[in-house]
Amino acid sequence: MKLPGRKGVRSLFHFLHVSMTVPLRMMKKGSDPFPFLLLVFFCSFYGTANAECLVRGTGDLGIVIERASGSVQVVDTTAKTSLFRVEGLGDLSHASAVFSRDARYAYVFGRDGGLSKIDLLCGSLVKRVVQAGNSIGGAISQDGTLVAVSNYTPGGVKVFDAQTLAQVADLPAADEAGSLSKVVGLVDAPGQRFVYTLYDAGEIRSVDMHDPDKPQMQRFRDIGRLPYDALITPDGRYYIAGLFGEDGLAMLDLWQPQQGVRRILDNYGKGEEKLPVYKMPHLEGWAIAGRQAFLPAVGRHEVLVVDSDSWKEAGRIAVHGQPVFVVAQPDGRRVWVNFAHPLNDTVQVIDTRSLQVIHTLRPGKGVLHMEFTPRGEAVWISVRDADTVQVYDTASFKLLAELPAEKPSGIFFTSRAHRTGL
Amino acid sequence: MKLPGRKGVRSLFHFLHVSMTVPLRMMKKGSDPFPFLLLVFFCSFYGTANAECLVRGTGDLGIVIERASGSVQVVDTTAKTSLFRVEGLGDLSHASAVFSRDARYAYVFGRDGGLSKIDLLCGSLVKRVVQAGNSIGGAISQDGTLVAVSNYTPGGVKVFDAQTLAQVADLPAADEAGSLSKVVGLVDAPGQRFVYTLYDAGEIRSVDMHDPDKPQMQRFRDIGRLPYDALITPDGRYYIAGLFGEDGLAMLDLWQPQQGVRRILDNYGKGEEKLPVYKMPHLEGWAIAGRQAFLPAVGRHEVLVVDSDSWKEAGRIAVHGQPVFVVAQPDGRRVWVNFAHPLNDTVQVIDTRSLQVIHTLRPGKGVLHMEFTPRGEAVWISVRDADTVQVYDTASFKLLAELPAEKPSGIFFTSRAHRTGL
Numbered sequence: 031m032k033l034p035g036r037k038g039v040r041s042l043f044h045f046l047h048v049s050m051t052v053p054l055r056m057m058k059k060g061s062d063p064f065p066f067l068l069l070v071f072f073c074s075f076y077g078t079a080n081a082e083c084l085v086r087g088t089g090d091l092g093i094v095i096e097r098a099s100g101s102v103q104v105v106d107t108t109a110k111t112s113l114f115r116v117e118g119l120g121d122l123s124h125a126s127a128v129f130s131r132d133a134r135y136a137y138v139f140g141r142d143g144g145l146s147k148i149d150l151l152c153g154s155l156v157k158r159v160v161q162a163g164n165s166i167g168g169a170i171s172q173d174g175t176l177v178a179v180s181n182y183t184p185g186g187v188k189v190f191d192a193q194t195l196a197q198v199a200d201l202p203a204a205d206e207a208g209s210l211s212k213v214v215g216l217v218d219a220p221g222q223r224f225v226y227t228l229y230d231a232g233e234i235r236s237v238d239m240h241d242p243d244k245p246q247m248q249r250f251r252d253i254g255r256l257p258y259d260a261l262i263t264p265d266g267r268y269y270i271a272g273l274f275g276e277d278g279l280a281m282l283d284l285w286q287p288q289q290g291v292r293r294i295l296d297n298y299g300k301g302e303e304k305l306p307v308y309k310m311p312h313l314e315g316w317a318i319a320g321r322q323a324f325l326p327a328v329g330r331h332e333v334l335v336v337d338s339d340s341w342k343e344a345g346r347i348a349v350h351g352q353p354v355f356v357v358a359q360p361d362g363r364r365v366w367v368n369f370a371h372p373l374n375d376t377v378q379v380i381d382t383r384s385l386q387v388i389h390t391l392r393p394g395k396g397v398l399h400m401e402f403t404p405r406g407e408a409v410w411i412s413v414r415d416a417d418t419v420q421v422y423d424t425a426s427f428k429l430l431a432e433l434p435a436e437k438p439s440g441i442f443f444t445s446r447a448h449r450t451g452l
Numbered sequence: 453m454k455l456p457g458r459k460g461v462r463s464l465f466h467f468l469h470v471s472m473t474v475p476l477r478m479m480k481k482g483s484d485p486f487p488f489l490l491l492v493f494f495c496s497f498y499g500t501a502n503a504e505c506l507v508r509g510t511g512d513l514g515i516v517i518e519r520a521s522g523s524v525q526v527v528d529t530t531a532k533t534s535l536f537r538v539e540g541l542g543d544l545s546h547a548s549a550v551f552s553r554d555a556r557y558a559y560v561f562g563r564d565g566g567l568s569k570i571d572l573l574c575g576s577l578v579k580r581v582v583q584a585g586n587s588i589g590g591a592i593s594q595d596g597t598l599v600a601v602s603n604y605t606p607g608g609v610k611v612f613d614a615q616t617l618a619q620v621a622d623l624p625a626a627d628e629a630g631s632l633s634k635v636v637g638l639v640d641a642p643g644q645r646f647v648y649t650l651y652d653a654g655e656i657r658s659v660d661m662h663d664p665d666k667p668q669m670q671r672f673r674d675i676g677r678l679p680y681d682a683l684i685t686p687d688g689r690y691y692i693a694g695l696f697g698e699d700g701l702a703m704l705d706l707w708q709p710q711q712g713v714r715r716i717l718d719n720y721g722k723g724e725e726k727l728p729v730y731k732m733p734h735l736e737g738w739a740i741a742g743r744q745a746f747l748p749a750v751g752r753h754e755v756l757v758v759d760s761d762s763w764k765e766a767g768r769i770a771v772h773g774q775p776v777f778v779v780a781q782p783d784g785r786r787v788w789v790n791f792a793h794p795l796n797d798t799v800q801v802i803d804t805r806s807l808q809v810i811h812t813l814r815p816g817k818g819v820l821h822m823e824f825t826p827r828g829e830a831v832w833i834s835v836r837d838a839d840t841v842q843v844y845d846t847a848s849f850k851l852l853a854e855l856p857a858e859k860p861s862g863i864f865f866t867s868r869a870h871r872t873g874l
Contacts, residue, residue: 084507085573087555132530172827174512267785321743363642404871444511450782450783
């Protein structure tokens, strides 16, 4: 814990002043001061315990993952400052996070199977459990009571009580032959569901967790070879998995699960195995803006435009490098794109109406992630090799603030608490 | 202030226990206890001052307007309980509210021109200004620094600093001849804009408030006769005003303001002046779910379905009464409808894919408002004549909780802080 809030410090000083001076002045000469001082000590302790935790709203908080040092910073997006650093979170390469529905706690999913619960108001690590050997992300249930983690080793999904981190369900990912499968693309969905994909088994599972003792599972087999990641549309209706072993994507309509999984965008990834793919693009990196989806082409310096009614390709936009994240401003008017190594010093901005690149920024080497403030007036960009997080005005592209951070990667704001599938 | 939080009470008791017993036990016989007791008093006071304000996240808070008593309740949507009642807010008939970007403060717009700032963590009225004789709602700017209020008497819009409620701009609503106009349909829009409509002058204005000393105003004249209300689509792109004096609606594309205002839905309201209209439906009561908009028909027992690409009517759904609010679940899968007097004891639920009414609830007489939890697992419904707020599970339609409230009307949750146009 660092950087106690100003209010806490002021309260503490005020308290010490009152508690030290008034009674000491009133004490009769010759009486023993020890009990007073002890009482002062207790009072101070009480004051300090409170002072460490901030009395403030949590709607404008967020965290920045510091991947190399296994720490996160708690940030304030109004003041554009850092409030706390929380350490001891283990291996945070590829880490992601979700938030409790009161927006007080962050749940951080580490690569080493660690699930850490962080108190944003106190800047403290509330609890950490190492729940598997190797994990790849998680989700929080619609009602905020359950946190699920998807695992590579030994595979499967484990579900925890969001308050205590006690395990409440284990969902192994065995196929018909009993082989365990890596799990990818875990998301929450409306109806208290978790939806995820079995990499080895080529299967999507949708689990209703209304009763954690009796998870109700729907299975969708033979969706295609080696699904490597997935996303859910912002309304929680369509779940789409990318396939490493073949072209196209597997889509499930969660409003009509009885129709099963269908293949969309047959050309997606076609023939791209012949190109060097520096980084398999994240599917969470899709942007859905109005009726259009914008997604990274695999291995090409292009962003694909897809009609989200027909799920057919509607255009391609030439960009600076191989896109990694393609993220829509909250108003859907522009999408922002970062790129794979070695062109990862650049961010480009595309107008969603004209489908033109309208601006290029060069924040520095190692642009890893971008997060918009909830109503989109600013974007926070992590620049790993410069050890900095930069904040830009989305209208003027002006640099508004820069915060030091140790090899920052993911940036996550508490407004995600109120969204599906994030 | 009422109902101190459990944590505060517990801390206070713990503190009193430590501060009373330990020093008294250690005090030597014969020494004067008065200074101890004084110190205990000071410490208790300190403890109480802190205990009144909660240390907790604000993502799951909200307010319920109690229109008859000029008060609001602060509620917790996780525990489904009331935390505080805040009184002295004046005339709250037709009141609405917006939230600060940190989700700590609510700004309540009263009918009597009062603008009240409420601290949700302390259950206190921070400040109240009576800024006009008669007002009709407000908005908070994209960056959260400015609160705007639209007025009937003397008309126009006033803009306040969100922290201090000091007035920072006055935007009178005079037409060419100098006549002042009532202002309706005030919303925030991306680009630090406020957009609003002049009732008497038939004009839409869009004001860029990046520099509050020099508001940049765009004016759109001759939009139609007597615009009575307006809405902005959730992405902040389309601003649509309803017309009392003629049929159809006036629409402005804020991405292409140079194209001016165009008329849509020519049939909207056509011939309805011959029907008794018990309550002019709110335009904020539109639901936009995917590519469809659902809106109350004027004077008829119907919900209209509109294609939000072409803005042409795509269907009509027969319902129980004259719809007032037509509200989409956050996942867009269903819309919920309440009705005008005398059929205001009922709520109906429409499936947005089949366009069928799939459920009817009867919460009681005087159903005035419905608010979904941010991820849609529950809906809160105010039932004025039963002096109650009811909480329903949106999947099972089961009544989950019921909270007493004095003539409740509007219900507003803090997740609105992160949305445009709410």
